Amino acid sequence: MVIDVHVHLSMQAWREGPQAIEPMIASARKIGIDKICLFPYSYMTKQDIIGANDLVLRVMELYPDEVMGFCYVNPMNTQEALKELERCLIRNSMYGVKLGTQCKTTNPLMDPLMEFIDQVGVPVLQHAWDKVTGNLEFESTPYEVAQLAKGYPNVNIIMAHLYGARFKGILDVAPYKNIYVDVSGGNPEAGVLEYGVEVLGAERIVFGSDAPGRDFSVQLSKVLGADLPHEIKKCILSENVLRLLRRDVR
Amino acid sequence: MIIDVSSGIGPWPFMPLKRTTPEELTSAMEEEGIDLALVAPIDGICYKNPHMINSLHIERLSGFRNLIPIPIIDPQMGDAEKEILRAVDLNLPAIRIYPNYHGYSLGCLEMDKVAQICGEKDITIMIQMRIEDARGHHPMMKIPDVDISEVLSAIETWPNVKVIISCAHYSEVIKSHVAERILERPDTYIDTSLLERVDTLHSVISNVDYSRILLGTHSPFLYIRANMLKVKGIEDEEVFHAITHTNAVRALGL
Numbered sequence: 001m002v003i004d005v006h007v008h009l010s011m012q013a014w015r016e017g018p019q020a021i022e023p024m025i026a027s028a029r030k031i032g033i034d035k036i037c038l039f040p041y042s043y044m045t046k047q048d049i050i051g052a053n054d055l056v057l058r059v060m061e062l063y064p065d066e067v068m069g070f071c072y073v074n075p076m077n078t079q080e081a082l083k084e085l086e087r088c089l090i091r092n093s094m095y096g097v098k099l100g101t102q103c104k105t106t107n108p109l110m111d112p113l114m115e116f117i118d119q120v121g122v123p124v125l126q127h128a129w130d131k132v133t134g135n136l137e138f139e140s141t142p143y144e145v146a147q148l149a150k151g152y153p154n155v156n157i158i159m160a161h162l163y164g165a166r167f168k169g170i171l172d173v174a175p176y177k178n179i180y181v182d183v184s185g186g187n188p189e190a191g192v193l194e195y196g197v198e199v200l201g202a203e204r205i206v207f208g209s210d211a212p213g214r215d216f217s218v219q220l221s222k223v224l225g226a227d228l229p230h231e232i233k234k235c236i237l238s239e240n241v242l243r244l245l246r247r248d249v250r
Numbered sequence: 251m252i253i254d255v256s257s258g259i260g261p262w263p264f265m266p267l268k269r270t271t272p273e274e275l276t277s278a279m280e281e282e283g284i285d286l287a288l289v290a291p292i293d294g295i296c297y298k299n300p301h302m303i304n305s306l307h308i309e310r311l312s313g314f315r316n317l318i319p320i321p322i323i324d325p326q327m328g329d330a331e332k333e334i335l336r337a338v339d340l341n342l343p344a345i346r347i348y349p350n351y352h353g354y355s356l357g358c359l360e361m362d363k364v365a366q367i368c369g370e371k372d373i374t375i376m377i378q379m380r381i382e383d384a385r386g387h388h389p390m391m392k393i394p395d396v397d398i399s400e401v402l403s404a405i406e407t408w409p410n411v412k413v414i415i416s417c418a419h420y421s422e423v424i425k426s427h428v429a430e431r432i433l434e435r436p437d438t439y440i441d442t443s444l445l446e447r448v449d450t451l452h453s454v455i456s457n458v459d460y461s462r463i464l465l466g467t468h469s470p471f472l473y474i475r476a477n478m479l480k481v482k483g484i485e486d487e488e489v490f491h492a493i494t495h496t497n498a499v500r501a502l503g504l
Contacts, residue, residue, distance in 0.1 A: 027449045030483070131385040132392055166386050167265075187383055187444060188476040190268060190469075212448035217479035225473030227268065 001238040004028065004216070005125065006160055006184035006208025007036040009056055014040075018058040024212050025063060031217045034238075037208075039070035042100020042127065046077055053088055060094075068095040068245065070125060075103040075110050082116060089120050095245050096123045096158075105140040105148035114152045123156040123244045125182070129164035142169030149176040156244050158206060161185045162196050163222075170199050177204075180244065183236070184208030188222045193236075202232040206241040251285040253498040254474075256376070256416050256441045256466025257317075259310075260293030260303070264388050269470040272314045279316065282474045284467070288376075288502070290320045290346045292470075295381070300324050300352065301333045308340065320344050320376065324352045325360035334367050343502035344374035344414070350396050351381070356404035365408035374412040374502050377401055380444070381417070381471065398422045402431050405438065412437040412501055416466060417444045424457040433459055439501045441466030442477050442493070450480050455489070464501060465494045 007028075013020040028036055038059060040052035049072060056069040071088035073081035088094040097117055103109060105126060117124055126148070128140045135141060140148075142165040149157050157179050159165065163186025165173070173179040181204060183193060196205055209219035223233050259270050269278045272289075279287060289311060294303025304321040311319045321337050323330055323345040337345055345368065349356055356377070368375050380395040387393060398418065405413050415423075415432075418440050423429060432438050440458065443466035447453045454463065467477045484490040498504065 024448055031479070129385065132387050132389045133385050163383075164385065186386075187446075187471075188473045189382070189471060190473050191265060215446045215448055215450040215480065217483055218446050218450065218476045221473050221476035221479050224479075225475030 001035070002033045002207065002220070003238045003241050004033050004036045004209050004211070005158060005206050005241050006182050007038050007211045008213070009038055009040045009052060009059070010212045011041070013055060013059070014052065018055060018062055021059055025066060028211070028216050029066075031220055033216055033220070035066055035068060037068045037070050037095060037125070039098035039125070040072040042072060042098070042102060044072065044074075046074070046080060049074060049080075050084060053084065053094075057088075057092055057094070070094060070096040070098045072098045072100065073113065075099065075107065075113050078109055078112050081113055085113065085116055085120075089122060094122075096125055098125045100127045101136050101139040104138050105144045110148060111151075114148070114155055118152055118155050123158050123180075125158045125160060127160045128169070129161055130166060130169045131164070141172075143172040145179065146173050146176050149173070149179045153178055156180065158182055158244065160208065161210075162205065163187065163189060163192055166192065167195060170196050174199050180204045180206055180240065182206045182208035183222050184219060185210035185214060188218055188225065190225070193222055193226045194228060197228060197232060202228075202235050203240055205236050206244070207237050252283055252494045253465065253504070254279070254284045254287040254467045254469070255414060255464045255498050255502070256443050257287040257469045258290040258292040259470070260291050260307075262292055262470075263296055264382070264391075267470040269474075272311055272317055275469065276314060276316060278469065278474055282478050284474070284478070286316050286318070287467075288320050288344065289317045291322060294322050295348055295351050299327050299329075300348075301327055301329055304333055304336075318343065320346050322346055322348065323364060324354075325358065325364040326352065326354050330360070330364055331367060334364065334371070334373065338371045338373055342373070343504060344376050346376040346378060346416075348378045348381075350393050351378075356396075356400050357407075361404065362407065365411050369408060369410040372412075372503060374414060375408075376414045376416050379415060379417045379419075379422075398428055402428065405435060406431075412439075412503075414439045414441060414464060414501055416441045417468060420445045420447045420450065420454065423454065426457075429457045432462060437501065438462065439464050439497065442480055443468035443472065445480075449483070451484055451493070460489045460492050461497060463493050464498050
């Protein structure tokens, strides 16, 4: 089984409705991806966030065996975010929470959300990158994700973008066992995954693509093409994320 | 026969890489189903005169019929012409240039001279747009990407030169003015190496005719599997054959 933990709702689906996601689902199926974790892009406005999460819920209904929805919230709008978490995670049984580039992980506004998520027990998928070209204003680095993880040791955080964290970022998060890392995004650079496995351990790495901005097959090649034993690849492709998704995966 | 137009060997100063010897590359090519590769000497990219690697590079590939050495040319170096003519004498099909790593503009007079010689001698110029993701460069050695607009302006002044734009991004080539200019100029190609979007090649082909696309793996920087999976996603046999073989034969005079 292959589970892609990092797939964005396409802007086309946002404009045209949930059926517009079919080509992307077909593309994933074609390369052998069985299930995807789907969520909105992180540059949604306050008003759009609810609509976007609703769209994810509708896609989940259209593809119940293939799509596991994560809700997106903006921690900067605390009360709205908490209401949306309650709606999506409790009333609608979404599988996790996606956090992006609208709030640094070191911002105290993260605390109410993390306390809620800790109670519910779902994973957080947190965008992070370490850019020598300069991060966006509220874009977190792996070091900052590590600070968040330190404060909430019982919340499983999937830090997105192993290839954005690279060597320093991997070392920054290594001490915090509740941080996992997805391989999504960035070029399929040889050697980075192997380094991640060596430092973090294979059990802390999960497969993700960052589609539709990225190609499912290219991102999958990071795992399939890596110089790693087959058993480790299997863990990364599905077994690790299945442990993290505490809700039943159909 | 599947041809990879964009491969390399040699150690890289910023991280240890695999498949950096001819033996390792050949073995990886066999595993992935690639029959022939054009191979640049990546260890020479950061030499103060990159031409210093070319003789060694040609020598180290001399026993490998499936690996064609592609010399690096820096037009600013006084021996650039000599290096190009040696490539011609050895029947090498192309040279590779790295303007951002060597600090010159594609519109400079020295590059005009290189282009003139390549046009006269029918040797293809491969322009390397980037090597690694700029966001992940060594913090003390940030190398900006080559500007696609500069590439398009320069190549229009190079008559009769076959050009391969290597390691372009998807976002660069699907802009209509870029795709149009690539198609308008004869013998102008892009390689697949860093193109990426959901369903990459189907997306690219809707903007750039498949006759101008070549398979490039950008090994050893990328897993060879990445670009092989891209092309294996093409259902149309004619298109697959064009991208993995026919176009390269035409672009490089093989």
